[in-house]
Amino acid sequence: MAAKSEKFRTCPTxxxxxxxxxxxxxxxxxxxxIVFLLVGGIIxxxxxxxxxxxIHLLNDTxxxxxxxxxxxxxxxxxxxxxxxxxxxxxxxxxxxxxxAVPWLGWLQYLLMLVGGAIVAVQILLGNADVMFTxxxxxxxxxxxxxxxxxxxVGAILGCxxxxxxxxxxxxxxxxxxxxxxxxxxxxxAAIIAIGTLSHGAIVFIPTWLWAAGLVPMMDVEVYRLxxxxxxxxxxxxxxxxxxxxxxxxxxxxxGSVPLNEKVCRSAFVLYILFINxxxxxxxxxxxxxxxxxxxxxxGYFMHLAVLASMIHAFSIPAAVEVALRKKGYTKGAFEWLxxxxxxxxxxxxxxxxxIGFGFLGxxxxxxxxxxxxxxxxxxxxRIPGHFxxxxxxxxxxxxxxxxxxxxxLIFRREVAFPQLAKIQPYLFGIGMxxxxxxxxxxxxxxxxxxxxxxxxxxxxxxxxxxPVVDIALAIMGIGALVGAIGGALYCVIAVATLxxxxxxxx
Amino acid sequence: xxxxxxxxxxxxxxxxxxxxxxxxxxxxxxxxxxVAMPWWHIAGNQNSSSEFYKISGExxxxxxxxxxxxxxTGEEAGIPVVSPPPGSDIFLRGQQWAWDPILDLKxxxxxxxxxxxxxxxxxxxxxxxxxxxxxxxxxxxxxxITPTTSGDFRIICNEFCGVDHHNMxxxxxxx
Numbered sequence: 092m093a094a095k096s097e098k099f100r101t102c103p104t105x106x107x108x109x110x111x112x113x114x115x116x117x118x119x120x121x122x123x124x125i126v127f128l129l130v131g132g133i134i135x136x137x138x139x140x141x142x143x144x145x146i147h148l149l150n151d152t153x154x155x156x157x158x159x160x161x162x163x164x165x166x167x168x169x170x171x172x173x174x175x176x177x178x179x180x181x182x183x184x185x186x187x188x189x190x191a192v193p194w195l196g197w198l199q200y201l202l203m204l205v206g207g208a209i210v211a212v213q214i215l216l217g218n219a220d221v222m223f224t225x226x227x228x229x230x231x232x233x234x235x236x237x238x239x240x241x242x243x244v245g246a247i248l249g250c251x252x253x254x255x256x257x258x259x260x261x262x263x264x265x266x267x268x269x270x271x272x273x274x275x276x277x278x279x280a281a282i283i284a285i286g287t288l289s290h291g292a293i294v295f296i297p298t299w300l301w302a303a304g305l306v307p308m309m310d311v312e313v314y315r316l317x318x319x320x321x322x323x324x325x326x327x328x329x330x331x332x333x334x335x336x337x338x339x340x341x342x343x344x345x346g347s348v349p350l351n352e353k354v355c356r357s358a359f360v361l362y363i364l365f366i367n368x369x370x371x372x373x374x375x376x377x378x379x380x381x382x383x384x385x386x387x388x389x390g391y392f393m394h395l396a397v398l399a400s401m402i403h404a405f406s407i408p409a410a411v412e413v414a415l416r417k418k419g420y421t422k423g424a425f426e427w428l429x430x431x432x433x434x435x436x437x438x439x440x441x442x443x444x445x446i447g448f449g450f451l452g453x454x455x456x457x458x459x460x461x462x463x464x465x466x467x468x469x470x471x472x473r474i475p476g477h478f479x480x481x482x483x484x485x486x487x488x489x490x491x492x493x494x495x496x497x498x499x500l501i502f503r504r505e506v507a508f509p510q511l512a513k514i515q516p517y518l519f520g521i522g523m524x525x526x527x528x529x530x531x532x533x534x535x536x537x538x539x540x541x542x543x544x545x546x547x548x549x550x551x552x553x554x555x556x557x558p559v560v561d562i563a564l565a566i567m568g569i570g571a572l573v574g575a576i577g578g579a580l581y582c583v584i585a586v587a588t589l590x591x592x593x594x595x596x597x
Numbered sequence: 598x599x600x601x602x603x604x605x606x607x608x609x610x611x612x613x614x615x616x617x618x619x620x621x622x623x624x625x626x627x628x629x630x631x632v633a634m635p636w637w638h639i640a641g642n643q644n645s646s647s648e649f650y651k652i653s654g655e656x657x658x659x660x661x662x663x664x665x666x667x668x669x670t671g672e673e674a675g676i677p678v679v680s681p682p683p684g685s686d687i688f689l690r691g692q693q694w695a696w697d698p699i700l701d702l703k704x705x706x707x708x709x710x711x712x713x714x715x716x717x718x719x720x721x722x723x724x725x726x727x728x729x730x731x732x733x734x735x736x737x738x739x740x741x742i743t744p745t746t747s748g749d750f751r752i753i754c755n756e757f758c759g760v761d762h763h764n765m766x767x768x769x770x771x772x
Contacts, residue, residue, distance in 0.1 A: 105600075152760055185600050222757050228734060229717045229758065268602035311718060311733050338599035351612050352603040354620070377731045378649030378738035382638060385645070390634040394627035401623035405616060462634055463643055469729040470720045470755040537727030539720075539755035543763045547753070550764035551674035554724055554751050 098189075102500055108265075109501070113183035113190035113256075117176045117501050119200060121494070122589070124172035127207070128487075129582045131164030136575040139526070141543065143568030144561055151543040155222075158541060160214045162223030166482060167239075168207045171246050173490050174280065174332050175199060178253040180497070181277035181335065186270075188260030196252045202245030209238030222541060224322065227298060227314045236299035243291045250281040250288075272349050272356065273342075276335030279359035284328045286367060290320035312379035316371070323370035326478075327362055327396070329486040333448065334359070334403050336489045337441060341407055343496050344438040345431065347414035355406055361399035369396055372460040376469045386462050397457055404449050411441075436512045440492025443520030448485025451527055452477055470541075473534030480527040483574075488520050491581050498585070504592030512584050519577025526570030533563040645730070648739040654715035657737060661690045665698050673699055673768070686711060689752070689767075691719035691732040693759050696752045696767025704747045704771050712738045720756030723769065729755060744771040 098111040134157045140148040149157065183190040190196060213219045219231035257274065260266040270278065294317040300306045338355070341347035349355045372389040374380055415427035432438045455477040459468040468474060498506050506512050536556055538545050547554045612620075638644050664687070668679035678699040681687045683706035690697055691714040702708060712721055712732050719732040730740060752767035 151763065155757065155760060155762070220760065224757075226718045226756070266602070268605065269607070271601050272599040272603070311735055342599045347599075349599055349603075350616060351610060352607045353610060354612060354616065376645050376729055378646075378733055378736040381647040382645055383635075383647070386634050386638055390631040394631045398620075398623055398627050401627075402620060405619045405623075409616070457630070461630070461637075462645060463637055463641055466643060466645060466729060467727050469731075471722065471727065471729065535727070537722055537724050537729075537753070539722060539753055541757040541762070542753075542755070545753075545763070547751075547764060547766040550766040551676070552751055552766045552768050554753060554766060556725075 104500060107184050107500075108187035110183050110189045112193035112196065113179050114501055116190065116193070116196045116200065117179045117184070117497070120172050120176040120179070121497060121501075123200075123204065124169050124176065124490075125582060125585050127164045127168035127172060128578070131161055131169055132575060132578045132582070134161045134164065136571055139568050139571030139575075143564050143571075144545075145565060146568065147544075149543075152217075152220075154543045155220050155541075156214060156217060159220055159222050160211060163207075163210050163214065165487075166223060167210075167242065168203075170329055170482070170486060170490075171242075172203065174284075174328065175203070175246070175249040176497070177332050177336065177490075177493075178249055178277055178281060179256075180501070181274045182253045182256035182260070184501075185274050186257065186260040186266040188256060188263070188265035190252065191255035191259040192252055195248055195255075199245045199248040199252060202241050202248065204245075206238045206241030206243075206245060209234055209241065213238065224318065225298070226318070227301070227308050227311055230302055233299055233302035236295050236302055240292065240295050240299060243288045243295070247285060247288050250284050253277065253281050272352060273335050273339045275356055276331055276338065276359055279363050280328045280331035280335065282363050283324065283331060283366065287321050287324035287328065290317055290324065294318050294321060312374070312377060315374060315377065316379075319370045319373040320367060323373060324367045326482065327366040329482060330400070331359060331362055333444070333486040333489045334407075336493045337403070337407050337445065338410075340437050340441040340489070340492050340496075341411050341414070344435055344441060345411050345414045345418075347407075347410040350406055350410050350413065354402055358399040358402040358406070361395055361402075365396040365399075369460070372465065375460075375462055375465040382462065389460055389462070394457075397453070400449070400453055404445075407445065434513045436495045436516050437492045439513075440488050440495075440516040440520070443516055443524075444485050444488040444492065447480050447483075447488065447520060447524050447527070451524060452479075452481030452485055455531060456481065467537075468534065470539060471534040472530045472538045472540050475540050476527045476529075476531030476534055479523060479530065484520060484523040484527060488516060488523070491519065492516060494581070494585060498588045498592065499595055502589060502592075503595045504588050505595060506584065507587035507592045508584050511580050515577055515580040515584065517577070518580065519574050522570050522572070522574025522577055524570070526567055526574055529563050529567035529570055533560050533567065536560050536563075538564075643728075646738065646740045648741075650737045650739070651735060652713065652737040654713075654734055657688075657711075657713045658690065658715050660711075661688045661698075664688045669698070670701065676767070678770070681708065683708065685709070689713075689721065689732070690715060691721070691754065691758075691765075692716050694754070694761040694765035696721075696754070696765065699768045699770065701770045701772070702744050704744055707741060707743045710740045710742050712740060717758050718756050719754050719758050719765065722753040722755040724751040724753050726750070731756065744769075747771045 213235040219235040221231045420427040420430040668681045670680040671678040680701040714732040714734045750769040754765035
């Protein structure tokens with residue numbers, strides 16, 4: 092054991108004992124995630140500037156190709172690579188334990204990197220203009236599906252390493268007692284991940300074989316049902332990871348303590364139990380399942396998952412309020428809020444992420460997921476408006492916020508350009524809020540998502556949406572520009588910290 | 598702290614009053630919106646349909662061709678215009694990258710619209726009323742529709758279906 096203990100260092104700030112291999116894997120997953128964020132972000136800006144009718148930057152082929160890549164780079168690569176870093180952090184670092192089976196962690200990284208690279212190359216070669224959803228019978232090159240499968244297998248291995256680390260920490264005595272809340276939340280994310288990624292395997296393995304010409308195509312509705320068991324349920328991995336990061340940021344920024352651990356943990360369990368079936372809301376305007384079936388599954392089940400978010404929506408603000416009041420900010424109802432550390436990017440990211448995810452993303456998601464309203468929301472810009480609020484303004488911003496702590500704690504460097512870091516979450520958060528809101532507004536008029544030209548100028552029947560929609564799309568583009576500046580600042584700060592940030596000596 | 602183990606016995610720690618009230622309110626609201634969905638399915642006039650049949654693309658195409666032959670009253674931009682009798686079964690075919698036929702309907706009359714695709718997945722978005730349904734290959738989706746306003750409507754494809762996806766625009770006329 093002596094040889095093993097040499098691989099540990101003690102963090103002077105937190106007192107965590109950090110295992111060398113865990114640290115390396117966190118670093119490499121996080122850096123890879125940020126590279127994908129940079130690529131996906133540049134593409135995202137180009138796409139937004141194309142849908143801004145007055146600019147209409149890209150041509151149609153490039154628009155659809157890059158839209159496919161944007162979805163994969165952001166929703167799959169950036170977020171899941173970062174989540175792997177979070178899983179290793181929440182297990183090995185938070186529990187001060189050794190990372191179990193580090194080689195499996197490396198295999199996770201390699202499979203995800205190779206899988207992600209194959210997918211990206213196939214899209215760029217023009218072999219996979221099928222969008223993130225890749226609905227059959229639209230067919231991509233079989234290597235595209237193989238790449239997704241490799242990526243998913245890698246992510247499953249990351250979850251296995253997480254659980255093995257937790258078990259090892261318990262059995263070897265590195266951690267005694269219950270799991271900390273952050274680890275518990277990460278465990279919920281990992282459980283959901285294994286479930287949803289299995290759906291991915293069920294749907295993508297036959298699709299891969301079909302694309303290779305070996306088996307007949309599966310029914311389109313079966314594909315859509317199982318795909319969304321993967322595609323939407325996997326967003327609940329992001330929600331769990333994000334909420335775990337919210338609790339972590341609350342603790343790191345103002346020293347908050349969860350109000351009631353029982354309630355917080357029960358809420359995570361609700362996510363695990365109820366989100367999967369609720370994913371059926373993607374099929375609300377499809378044939379194949381009866382309205383009764385769809386209404387039941389998207390009603391009762393979805394709203395119990397929503398209840399979980401409602402619990403966190405109280406629990407986290409209340410916890411930070413209690414923590415700030417304990418610091419003496421007790422004057423009036425809102426002194427605690429006024430005196431909160433607004434210049435700390437971890438704090439501003441937490442607050443904006445809560446608002447963006449909850450008010451813009453969460454509420455619209457519940458509304459669009461009802462049977463009748465879905466008829467006027469399905470596949471128009473309301474949908475990407477909703478999920479840019481959840482996944483970008485919510486999850487991505489929360490991950491950005493935690494980065495400002497990961498850099499000094501794990502990379503042991505002082506954050507470069509601290510003045511820019513102060514404004515970064517505001518630019519990104521507010522830009523993306525404007526972007527999402529304008530997108531949903533345009534969607535209300537029926538403007539389709541994933542469409543290069545809403546006016547059909549080359550088609551037999553032109554469509555006129557009117558000037559209000561043009562203005563909404565211009566506001567969307569301006570929001571995207573502001574958000575992209577914020578996103579670029581994040582990448583610059585992260586990279587500069589790694590390259591020229593002042594080293595922190597233990 | 599969220600990064601340290603909670604005290605043993607945390608599970609028996611009672612909730613604060615405010616948190617109890619919040620959760621109770623949220624739960625009641627969840628129940629309300631859960632009940633509201635089936636309730637509105639019964640009380641409301643716009644629902645997604647539960648009527649659908651499995652059908653092959655070739656079979657659906659034959660039926661659509663018969664339908665066009667029987668009801669054709671004109672042609673616009675190379676696409677046949679059909680004027681089917683009120684109350685009848687009408688058909689809309691999606692394929693890369695066109696909707697056909699052009700449906701010429703009577704206001705306040707009810708039709709049974711059969712929606713399908715004969716190649717890849719398409720989405721039927723009726724502009725400007727912004728109503729959206731999926732056109733799924735292999736499935737005949739039957740929507741009972743009653744146009745309540747007259748005018749020219751567009752059918753915009755809103756499910757990505759290939760490089761000319763944005764040009765897949767059809768037409769419905771209501772008189």
